[in-house]
Amino acid sequence: MNWISNYVRPRINSLFSRREVPENLWTKCPECGTMLFHRELSDNLNVCTNCDHHLAITPRERFRSMFDGGAFVEVKVPEPVADPLQFRDQKKYPDRMKSAQKSTGEKEAMLVAEGEMGRTPVIAAAQDFSFMGGSMGMYVGNAIIAAAERAVKLKRPLILFSAAGGARMQEGILSLMQMPRTTVAVEMLREAGLPYIVVLTHPTTGGVTASYAMLGDIQIAEPNALICFAGPRVIEQTIREKLPEGFQRAEYLLEHGMLDRVTHRKNMRDELVSILRMLGGLPAPTKADLPAPVDPPAIEAQPETAPEPDAQASKPA
Numbered sequence: 001m002n003w004i005s006n007y008v009r010p011r012i013n014s015l016f017s018r019r020e021v022p023e024n025l026w027t028k029c030p031e032c033g034t035m036l037f038h039r040e041l042s043d044n045l046n047v048c049t050n051c052d053h054h055l056a057i058t059p060r061e062r063f064r065s066m067f068d069g070g071a072f073v074e075v076k077v078p079e080p081v082a083d084p085l086q087f088r089d090q091k092k093y094p095d096r097m098k099s100a101q102k103s104t105g106e107k108e109a110m111l112v113a114e115g116e117m118g119r120t121p122v123i124a125a126a127q128d129f130s131f132m133g134g135s136m137g138m139y140v141g142n143a144i145i146a147a148a149e150r151a152v153k154l155k156r157p158l159i160l161f162s163a164a165g166g167a168r169m170q171e172g173i174l175s176l177m178q179m180p181r182t183t184v185a186v187e188m189l190r191e192a193g194l195p196y197i198v199v200l201t202h203p204t205t206g207g208v209t210a211s212y213a214m215l216g217d218i219q220i221a222e223p224n225a226l227i228c229f230a231g232p233r234v235i236e237q238t239i240r241e242k243l244p245e246g247f248q249r250a251e252y253l254l255e256h257g258m259l260d261r262v263t264h265r266k267n268m269r270d271e272l273v274s275i276l277r278m279l280g281g282l283p284a285p286t287k288a289d290l291p292a293p294v295d296p297p298a299i300e301a302q303p304e305t306a307p308e309p310d311a312q313a314s315k316p317a
């Protein structure tokens with residue numbers, strides 16, 4: 001029996017279950033080179049525990065960390081025409097789409113959701129850089145319009161997390177048309193008097209910075225995010241000059257008046273909630289969370305009056 005269990009079974013298992021062992025248990029921080037254990041990394045919202053470098057985070061993970069209790073409802077996005085130009089480079093466009101869908105598990109490069117953040121109802125949209133570079137095609141345009149329409153319908157603010165390499169080449173001029181379309185969507189929010197907050201994440205470039213990603217009432221960025229229209233390499237080659245240190249990074253843009261804030265990912269949720277409540281004329285956010293449902297019921301009697309001075313925020317309406 002030992003021969004079977006010790007030799008044959010492991011061999012069979014290694015033949016058939018090779019894919020079940022995740023290869024990416026460890027991620028190397030691109031900034032400091034530290035090897036980060038995947039669970040530790042995801043617990044830290046994909047921020048390097050050694051140097052605070054902000055690694056990419058998927059829209060779904062981000063929403064789980066932003067919405068109360070990680071609960072949100074996806075907003076349906078109208079499906080655009082698939083491959084209108086019958087585009088082909090080394091691969092056919094539909095094949096590229098299929099492999100991106102397979103590797104990310106998402107339908108397209110943007111996720112729209114509704115829910116509550118700090119008990120403040122919001123609509124949020126997030127772009128997925130791992131899906132074909134977060135490129136802005138017709139679907140992304142539709143997603144932003146769907147998000148804006150939903151926000152106007154429910155009278156909620158819209159938060160957009162951008163991450164993109166620019167327009168989607170495979171859709172040609174149709175992708176560029178998303179710039180005016182999304183600008184109109186932002187204008188809808190403005191007319192309805194609803195806040196539109198943009199959180200720029202690494203990297204946000206190209207046509208996205210020439211449209212909806214730069215039209216926020218408040219512009220926030222994650223630390224060290226590259227935010228630009230044309231990248232530093234292209235500019236350097238064109239003007240043949242060395243660019244200053246940190247050029248087109250979040251901190252540089254903040255210093256030069258292009259941004260309102262640069263916020264660490266772990267503080268992002270609290271800051272967004274504070275800003276939204278301030279803009280919406282709502283009382284200050286309650287920092288304490290609802291007790292987790294798994295907790296055993298408290299035996300000792302609760303005090304009648306809340307000890308915190310700002311307890312009026314938690315008073316039932």
Ligand SMILES: [Zn+2]
Pocket residue numbers: 029030031032033034048049050051052053
């Ligand atoms: Zn690091």
